[in-house]
Amino acid sequence: MFGEGILKGLAETARNFGGSFVSAERLTTVQYPEERLPQIEAARNFPFLVYDGADWEAGLRCVACQICEKECPPKCIYIEKSVDKKPDYTGKPQIYPTRFDIDISVCMSCQICVEVCPFEAIKMDTEFELSTTDRFGGLLYDRKELAKSNEHYHKIHPTEATEVDARLAEEKAKAEAKAKAAAETAAAKAAAAATATKTAGGELKA
Amino acid sequence: MIENADQIFVLLQHWVMSFFPPALQHVVGVLISVVAIICVFPALFAISVLLERKGLGRMQNRYGPNRVGPLGILQPVADGLKSLTKEDIVPTSADGVVHFLAPVFLVVVVFMGYAVLPMGRNMTLVNLDAGLLFFFAMGASTELSVFMAGWSSRNKYSLLGAMRAVAQMISYEVPLLLASLVVVMMTGSMNLGRIVDVQNQYTWGLPHWYIFTPWGFAAFLLYATATTAESNRSPFDLPEGESELVAGYFTEYSGFKFALFFLGEYVGMLSVSGLGATLFLGGWSAPFSFLTWVPSWIWFFGKVMLSICVFIWLRGTLPRLRQDQLMNFAWKFVLPLSLLNLFVAGLWRFLGEGFARWGVCSAILLVAYFAMAKVGMRKESFGPRSYRYAE
Amino acid sequence: MTIVFYLIAAITVAGALAAVLLKNTVHCALALTVAFAGLAIQFLELDAQFAGFAQILVYIGAVAILVVFAILLTRGSETPKGGVFSKSWLAGLIIAAMVFAVLGWAVLNSTSVLPNETAKPAVSVLDIGNALMGRYVLPLEIVAVLLTSALIGAVIVAKHEKGSAK
Numbered sequence: 001m002f003g004e005g006i007l008k009g010l011a012e013t014a015r016n017f018g019g020s021f022v023s024a025e026r027l028t029t030v031q032y033p034e035e036r037l038p039q040i041e042a043a044r045n046f047p048f049l050v051y052d053g054a055d056w057e058a059g060l061r062c063v064a065c066q067i068c069e070k071e072c073p074p075k076c077i078y079i080e081k082s083v084d085k086k087p088d089y090t091g092k093p094q095i096y097p098t099r100f101d102i103d104i105s106v107c108m109s110c111q112i113c114v115e116v117c118p119f120e121a122i123k124m125d126t127e128f129e130l131s132t133t134d135r136f137g138g139l140l141y142d143r144k145e146l147a148k149s150n151e152h153y154h155k156i157h158p159t160e161a162t163e164v165d166a167r168l169a170e171e172k173a174k175a176e177a178k179a180k181a182a183a184e185t186a187a188a189k190a191a192a193a194a195t196a197t198k199t200a201g202g203e204l205k206a
Numbered sequence: 207m208i209e210n211a212d213q214i215f216v217l218l219q220h221w222v223m224s225f226f227p228p229a230l231q232h233v234v235g236v237l238i239s240v241v242a243i244i245c246v247f248p249a250l251f252a253i254s255v256l257l258e259r260k261g262l263g264r265m266q267n268r269y270g271p272n273r274v275g276p277l278g279i280l281q282p283v284a285d286g287l288k289s290l291t292k293e294d295i296v297p298t299s300a301d302g303v304v305h306f307l308a309p310v311f312l313v314v315v316v317f318m319g320y321a322v323l324p325m326g327r328n329m330t331l332v333n334l335d336a337g338l339l340f341f342f343a344m345g346a347s348t349e350l351s352v353f354m355a356g357w358s359s360r361n362k363y364s365l366l367g368a369m370r371a372v373a374q375m376i377s378y379e380v381p382l383l384l385a386s387l388v389v390v391m392m393t394g395s396m397n398l399g400r401i402v403d404v405q406n407q408y409t410w411g412l413p414h415w416y417i418f419t420p421w422g423f424a425a426f427l428l429y430a431t432a433t434t435a436e437s438n439r440s441p442f443d444l445p446e447g448e449s450e451l452v453a454g455y456f457t458e459y460s461g462f463k464f465a466l467f468f469l470g471e472y473v474g475m476l477s478v479s480g481l482g483a484t485l486f487l488g489g490w491s492a493p494f495s496f497l498t499w500v501p502s503w504i505w506f507f508g509k510v511m512l513s514i515c516v517f518i519w520l521r522g523t524l525p526r527l528r529q530d531q532l533m534n535f536a537w538k539f540v541l542p543l544s545l546l547n548l549f550v551a552g553l554w555r556f557l558g559e560g561f562a563r564w565g566v567c568s569a570i571l572l573v574a575y576f577a578m579a580k581v582g583m584r585k586e587s588f589g590p591r592s593y594r595y596a597e
Numbered sequence: 598m599t600i601v602f603y604l605i606a607a608i609t610v611a612g613a614l615a616a617v618l619l620k621n622t623v624h625c626a627l628a629l630t631v632a633f634a635g636l637a638i639q640f641l642e643l644d645a646q647f648a649g650f651a652q653i654l655v656y657i658g659a660v661a662i663l664v665v666f667a668i669l670l671t672r673g674s675e676t677p678k679g680g681v682f683s684k685s686w687l688a689g690l691i692i693a694a695m696v697f698a699v700l701g702w703a704v705l706n707s708t709s710v711l712p713n714e715t716a717k718p719a720v721s722v723l724d725i726g727n728a729l730m731g732r733y734v735l736p737l738e739i740v741a742v743l744l745t746s747a748l749i750g751a752v753i754v755a756k757h758e759k760g761s762a763k
Contacts, residue, residue: 350630
């Protein structure tokens, strides 16, 4: 009432003014195009397709099961299947998508496609500086633009990526173990069949 | 050498005048001073706009504009270019002549105020005997231009803003005049050059500035409050409050006319800062007697820019006052205090030299301040709502 | 010097004529402001600095605003339907002519009474102040009382009566 509030306010603003030259706490501006704030790990913007290894076509994890296409709420994904097959990470031959388009002007970043994918093939990217001057096809991303390596996935979501890698490695080990067991039983059966025929052949002779 | 540095502009003016025949010399001299004022003060306006934006930004924990030049120095140039090249939209139903004349009138009247300010030793354009009265006459005419702007736009929000602005300016005009009147009373003259001369004396190294006396300090605070209200500056900027009435009375102005209003407001702010410096801070006199070697015009402009910085500081700190709070403040607090200040100044003269008068005057002013604050700024108790119907 | 006088007089008379002849009432008020300004410049031309600047400060800065507020807050800005000339215009014209004749007679007689002075008397603000506080202090106080009573009257008229309206 006597003006001391005004004086306190003036002192605070003066402190802000002086402090903005010396301490970062008083000047929190990030000058945008030159500096960028790092994004937190759970940030997400639009999806991308993960591929293992160096060749994006050979290592693409997507097997064109079309579950994401069906689950997508605004239906922004369009998939065309291939006719031939190529082996996936466990060695099993799988079909692959010849066409995988996402219209990111429609995509609402709900992450449902990521949640339903059984093959850990589609994940959320954090890239947001996506503006383009081509208003007709500029925001329609095709298979080549969407494919990004596993190393990129590790860089943007490290914990998630290591988890996914561990899971995939486990399944691969399990599949290999199963294959080895199957091979062993097959070999044992073949050996048994061979000895059976040998003894059978021996019996016939005798 | 020091003399020359102090009088450099006067010497330049005389040198240019010497090229002309004696019959024309006076006219040429006046023309040179006028051109100098018209060049210097808009440059100061550009500097203060930049200072304001960067200063406000720093106070609000952000950078101000920093893209246009190094540290954003060329931002006023960019702003000026923008307002020059924008389309000048005049609403169809607006009153064309008055709509055009309002910013012109404002700028003319505001620049006239500079004619009597003593900007340095021997650097007054016209040393009028009734200089202070002239200055306030020009200040009063700005209200008319505000009203013209608001009314001619045929926009009820503009008109509302104009009414509020005029009411505010009229309310704070009386305390402004009374606060300045104290200085006139103690000096014995309305001549601004004489007021500065009286303050240009030193005792023990300290100057006789009026701000260092109790009544002068009170008058300075009242003057600062009143001029903040007169220039529609935060915290009294309800008429042009950007979040309230779009832009108040200059909503319908675009392009260069808007820039003229902006120019008029800031140039007005500079001119009342100049008057405040003249009346209370000793005009062009140095703060200590050992600093009199610095040219006088440096001190004057330094004081003006310091006042601008204080204006910016106040803007960054205080929230906006509501219209009724503003008016209450004017009539119930500022006006009685300024009347009391007149009485205290008379008492000061009456008590004669010595330490007694310092104590008595300060005591009266402090007691009055606290009493008025308690009584005059009491919150109103609201009763049940009453209605009054139009007959 | 007389050229300046005629020029300023022309502006003043033009402003005053516009103030009665224009259709839009606010335009009339602004033209009246021009007339006030012309009068102020006349005062300044006669070296009456205080009178001139006080004219600007009071008339243009306050009275003109008052006139404009009065126009806006009442319904004066609408043009009247029945025309602006009243039925008894002849009587009005005669009375106006009589008033003008009286004023003209007073002015012309006064200059013939006073000796012709070519030098303007220099009246400084100090002299005005001394006169107001010395010789004319009673009129000053009476005017002050009048202004105060007008102010109080205005506040009473504008104030909401307590409890009179529901």
